[in-house]
Amino acid sequence: PWTKVEGLFLHKNLLMIWGPTESSTKYNTRIRWCDINRQTYAVDINTWPDTNRYEIYDGGTPIVGCVDNWGLALIFKSDGLYQGEIFYDPIGHIDFRLGKPIRGFSPIASKSLIARPEFVFGVAQEGLFIIRPDLSFTLVSSDDSTEWFNLNQDRLQYAQSFVSERDHQVRTIISSSGNTNNQDIVLVWDWDTGDIWIDRPSHKLNYAEKLLVSGEEFHWTGSSTGYLY
Numbered sequence: 001p002w003t004k005v006e007g008l009f010l011h012k013n014l015l016m017i018w019g020p021t022e023s024s025t026k027y028n029t030r031i032r033w034c035d036i037n038r039q040t041y042a043v044d045i046n047t048w049p050d051t052n053r054y055e056i057y058d059g060g061t062p063i064v065g066c067v068d069n070w071g072l073a074l075i076f077k078s079d080g081l082y083q084g085e086i087f088y089d090p091i092g093h094i095d096f097r098l099g100k101p102i103r104g105f106s107p108i109a110s111k112s113l114i115a116r117p118e119f120v121f122g123v124a125q126e127g128l129f130i131i132r133p134d135l136s137f138t139l140v141s142s143d144d145s146t147e148w149f150n151l152n153q154d155r156l157q158y159a160q161s162f163v164s165e166r167d168h169q170v171r172t173i174i175s176s177s178g179n180t181n182n183q184d185i186v187l188v189w190d191w192d193t194g195d196i197w198i199d200r201p202s203h204k205l206n207y208a209e210k211l212l213v214s215g216e217e218f219h220w221t222g223s224s225t226g227y228l229y
Contacts (some may be wrong), residue, residue: 001048007110009066011073012086014094015045018075028062029055031075033086038093054096057081062229065110069120070133072099076107076122083135102137105129109159112195114170115169118191121170123159128172128189128196140189141196150177158183162209166217168192171199173208173221180225182206205226 007020016033019026031054035047039179043150056063061078075082079105087095105124112123120131127141127148128179141148151192152175158184169190173183183205190198207222221229 001050004070006063007065008069009073011068012071014086015041015043016066018066021197024200027055027078029058029060031056031063031066031073031096033094033096041216051208053093054084054098056084058100064107065113065122066118067113067115069115069117074111074115074120074131076110078102078108080105080133081131081137102131102135105137105139108156109161111160112172112183114161114163121154121161122188123155123161123172124180125156128187139192147198151175152177152179155183160208162219164210164217166218171219173205179204187224192211 002020002022002152005017005022008015008017014033016031018031019028020030020032032048033052035044035049035052035223037044056075056077064076064078066075067074073084075084080101082098082101084096084098087097089095105126107122107124109123114121122129127139130138130140155175159172159174161170164171169188172187175184176185177181184204186201187200189200203223203225206224209220211218211220223229
């Protein structure tokens with residue numbers, strides 16, 4: 001029922017999407033989910049009933065990104081976190097129920113969201129944040145606010161994060177204050193020590209991810225010059 005969407009994620013074995021464009025209209029607060037066979041509970045990703053949708057405060061701030069963790073659909077909007085959950089009732093109906101929102105911060109970068117058993121990590125306008133399993137919110141970069149606001153604030157939305165398991169780090173490619181295209185620094189958060197520091201790659205980056213080759217972990221990065229490292 002749409003021509004494009006902003007993103008997709010999995011929740012309770014259902015494929016869900018957010019920010020669809022439908023009949024040339026963008027629905028910034030809408031989520032949808034695919035159909036399921038009411039008798040066998042087999043998921044059907046090719047069927048999307050019109051009733052399988054929910055507005056996360058219709059007319060409010062737009063959805064920035066979504067992840068699944070701790071059995072919840074965690075929906076980040078530009079004014080905080082909205083947590084919800086798909087419920088299956090005994091007669092086969094599927095319902096989405098929204099819980100109490102957690103406000104007070106401004107998520108901004110969909111590609112920065114990392115879901116792990118211990119936390120959900122992301123980039124907000126105010127700094128790097130984590131959400132704990134009890135849904136408590138913490139700014140982990142609060143001690144480095146001067147350094148944070150020296151970053152290019154207009155490019156925070158393009159931040160991309162990935163996990164370095166061997167180092168117990170979340171690494172985020174991001175732009176310094178003078179950078180206007182691609183990303184020129186890597187902001188590193190160590191979740192064991194809580195330390196944060198900056199690495200400076202030799203090339204501007206536009207992609208970063210963890211890569212496993214024969215069980216060995218590598219940092220897989222793409223440069224603005226067209227090379228992968």
